[in-house]
Amino acid sequence: MEAESRANRKFGSMNLFLDEDFINTFKWKQPKWDEFEYQIFKRHYAHYIEEEERTEEFWETLKRVIEGCFSIQKEHCMNLGIPWDEQDAQRSGQLMFQKMWHFKFLDPGRYMLKFSETLLKYSNSVKKCR
Helix, strand or coil: CHHHHHHHCCHHHHCCCCCHHHHHCCCCCCCCCCHHHHHHHHHHCCCEEHHHCEECCHHHHHHHHHHHHHHHHHHHHHHHCCCCCHHHHHHHHHHHHHHHHCCCCCCCHHHHHHCCHHHHCCCHHHHCCC
């Protein structure tokens, strides 16, 4: 019964959102990559944004993925009664964004592709490999 109530809880209240001022420093810019790498990203990982009839840019994908990762971590901490520091999470999320932007590391391709609002409602679905 408890697991069912957790699954039905609205996940949106758990989300961590990266600071808008931080995101604005990356908006509509491109990392250092060539045209081939950009096309691979657009074809495989960028989500389609129906309202704007376009696909995501890299900064939008990183924002989506990082907010998804930290939202799952926050949910995990809240469920287990582990302390959660919003400011520390914000700093860590921004550092993660910067490292991904400079290709110091990237999340697995399935995270880049699959993280979305729908999957975050049931975070276990993201963890499953095909």
